[in-house]
Amino acid sequence: MKGGKSMAEVVQREPENRIGMEFNAEKYKTDFPILSRMIRGTKLVYLDSAATTQKPRVVIDAVDQYYRLHNANVHRGLHTLAEEATAAYEATRDKIAGFIGGVKREEIIYTRNATEAINMVASSWGYQNIKKGDRIVITQMEHHANLVPWIVLSRKTGAELVYIPIDPEGYLDLADLKDIIAPNTKIVALTHMSNVLGTINPVDEIIALAHKRGAVALVDGAQSVPHMPVDVRAMDADFLAFSAHKMLGPTGLGVLYGKEELLSRMEPVQYGGEMISEVRYDYAAWNELPHKFEAGTPNIEAAFAFLPALEYLEKIGMENIRRHEMELTGYALDKLAGLEFIKVFGPKDLNHRGGAVSFIDKNIHPHDMATFLDTLGIAVRAGHHCAQPLTRLLGVNSTTRASLYLYNTHNDIDQLITGLKEARRYFRYE
Amino acid sequence: MSDNLDDLYRDILMEHYRFPRGHHHLEHEDIHNEGQNPTCGDEIELALELEGDRVKDVYVSCMGCAVSVASGSMLAEVTKGKTLEEVKKIAATIKAMLTGEAVPKDADLGDLEALSGVKKFPVRVKCALLSWTTLVNALEAREKGKEKAPSTTEQ
Numbered sequence: 001m002k003g004g005k006s007m008a009e010v011v012q013r014e015p016e017n018r019i020g021m022e023f024n025a026e027k028y029k030t031d032f033p034i035l036s037r038m039i040r041g042t043k044l045v046y047l048d049s050a051a052t053t054q055k056p057r058v059v060i061d062a063v064d065q066y067y068r069l070h071n072a073n074v075h076r077g078l079h080t081l082a083e084e085a086t087a088a089y090e091a092t093r094d095k096i097a098g099f100i101g102g103v104k105r106e107e108i109i110y111t112r113n114a115t116e117a118i119n120m121v122a123s124s125w126g127y128q129n130i131k132k133g134d135r136i137v138i139t140q141m142e143h144h145a146n147l148v149p150w151i152v153l154s155r156k157t158g159a160e161l162v163y164i165p166i167d168p169e170g171y172l173d174l175a176d177l178k179d180i181i182a183p184n185t186k187i188v189a190l191t192h193m194s195n196v197l198g199t200i201n202p203v204d205e206i207i208a209l210a211h212k213r214g215a216v217a218l219v220d221g222a223q224s225v226p227h228m229p230v231d232v233r234a235m236d237a238d239f240l241a242f243s244a245h246k247m248l249g250p251t252g253l254g255v256l257y258g259k260e261e262l263l264s265r266m267e268p269v270q271y272g273g274e275m276i277s278e279v280r281y282d283y284a285a286w287n288e289l290p291h292k293f294e295a296g297t298p299n300i301e302a303a304f305a306f307l308p309a310l311e312y313l314e315k316i317g318m319e320n321i322r323r324h325e326m327e328l329t330g331y332a333l334d335k336l337a338g339l340e341f342i343k344v345f346g347p348k349d350l351n352h353r354g355g356a357v358s359f360i361d362k363n364i365h366p367h368d369m370a371t372f373l374d375t376l377g378i379a380v381r382a383g384h385h386c387a388q389p390l391t392r393l394l395g396v397n398s399t400t401r402a403s404l405y406l407y408n409t410h411n412d413i414d415q416l417i418t419g420l421k422e423a424r425r426y427f428r429y430e
Numbered sequence: 431m432s433d434n435l436d437d438l439y440r441d442i443l444m445e446h447y448r449f450p451r452g453h454h455h456l457e458h459e460d461i462h463n464e465g466q467n468p469t470c471g472d473e474i475e476l477a478l479e480l481e482g483d484r485v486k487d488v489y490v491s492c493m494g495c496a497v498s499v500a501s502g503s504m505l506a507e508v509t510k511g512k513t514l515e516e517v518k519k520i521a522a523t524i525k526a527m528l529t530g531e532a533v534p535k536d537a538d539l540g541d542l543e544a545l546s547g548v549k550k551f552p553v554r555v556k557c558a559l560l561s562w563t564t565l566v567n568a569l570e571a572r573e574k575g576k577e578k579a580p581s582t583t584e585q
Contacts, residue, residue: 040434367470367495367557368439375435384471397471397493426435427444427496 023324028316029407031056042377045412050195050223050356050403051381052245056312059248062305074300075274075291089300092307093290096255099310100240101231106289107263109256110298114222115145117241117256118189120293121218122149124266125239126187132158135185137215139164139172139201140393141194144386146220146241150189164190164206166393170197170346177209185215192224196387196394196401197346198329198353200224207236216262222246226313227354227405228322232257244302248309253302256293263289270295321406325355328404332357332413339420341429345394355404358385361420363429366400372423378416437547438554443500446541450499452476452490452506459489461572465564467556472498474561476505476568485509485517490561497545497554502561504541509565518569521562528555 029035032054037044046054066088072081074089090105097105111117126149130136136150140163154161162180167173172190181188188210193200207217218239224230225240226247232240239262244253258266268275268286272295277285286292313321330350336342341362347353361369366382373380381401384391391398402416424430459477466473472494479487488510492502509517523537528549548558 365495365499367472367497367554371438371551371554372435383469388471391471397473427439 025409039377045378047402048379049405058308066304089303092303101233109290109293111254113254114241114243126153134159137188189218191220193354198356229318244306249306250302252299326350329355335417358399358401366398373419440544442544446500446503447496450503452488463568497557501558505561
């Protein structure tokens, strides 16, 4: 980090000490201004956090404060504002490095989102290391972000793309894993937690086998890093991608973690300001990590406001958040199981699933269900959730998905259940 | 329950959803096309049998929500017996109605008027347009001399 005061000193924040306190979702809810908004005459019940989470006041205030007090371009100016903005921008990088298990700050690359992070690996590491005859392994439950880049890479290089299948319960079927991750495998890219099924995959085991074959492993952590403790070093992933906006932070900021030895050998994906060390009319050399991958003016406001988001999560504790969501997911699954007209997809074992719960009504299309629930102030998602092949594999075109976070309560679930029953009456199936 | 929702799910629309028309295969298909809505995964397949320039029979199969299924069903009902020019005119009117453009005063929409409530739900407009866009693309491709239209994506 460059000199000057860290933004923790510049910004006045009075974090409440919640250590030792009971997990109190109802109280956390009050930290999120939007969660007291009225939608069509009723208070918002937000069950779409797998798409994006709402933002606590500390994050909203930070965006405001950034532009009121500290706005400047980073790594360029010599004035006070530039120094403050740069210090804050880099302080968040340090925070992120600590948050995922204490990696080097050089290994944290800012991107626009998890999608861009995965694309960077595919288009830089991918083209440098993958050729015809090689194998790329992904799973049948990937989000398009961790699917389409590999389809394109395999098409352009002639490498084969092989999928780890899923079983009827929504777990990865690892029976043939040793054959799937064959000796010619160069990369295994998989989601840590499915955004449709909620399945938490045994990434450690799969990464270990990938490494045994000399392959690298990329983990899509977009759904796991926000909801449970993730230690990328213990997991030994070579790359980890996630997005700030799915963990209380602003949109437009993602993270690519990569092992330094890999990142240092990778070519930049974009060229321009910030990512160079020296430019002549006929020559350019790249900046050191992590800046080599951060061409142009970045999303400074988002990095600035992501720090209080991470502090907020740490204060509550990722273990506690995971425990709360397990309990609440169990409650939701029990209640949904009591509705004979609802079919839930994904694992039932709470130890192996997170709080993204996809389901269908036997008669009402998910679109109609989502529109109906919205009139009750209940926000869910309907569609294929950017995982079209998986949705089709489940035998449907779309599902309704309720997804949970730290601010959701039993009452939110109760309202969802009531809404599902009322939909049956409204559409005259009961 | 809000009045708005009843605007969307009018009785006529729900009746078409429960008992969609045009759900029988044709002996002969002169025009065939498939369409999909990439945001939700809904899919439609439709075919026309022609007699000269006139629609003799229509097949529509839609895997989708109430709005897209009902809209497809209305399409099957209303286009039967019409000339292709008339069909195109109706399709343009529906699009205008749903996207807030001026609708010709002499337009007689019949059941299709039930779709007008959809425009209060902007995210659902593409559901109502899926079948019509798929049909229009097929007609345009036919005019350009192609036998089969490229599959339609309602954005």
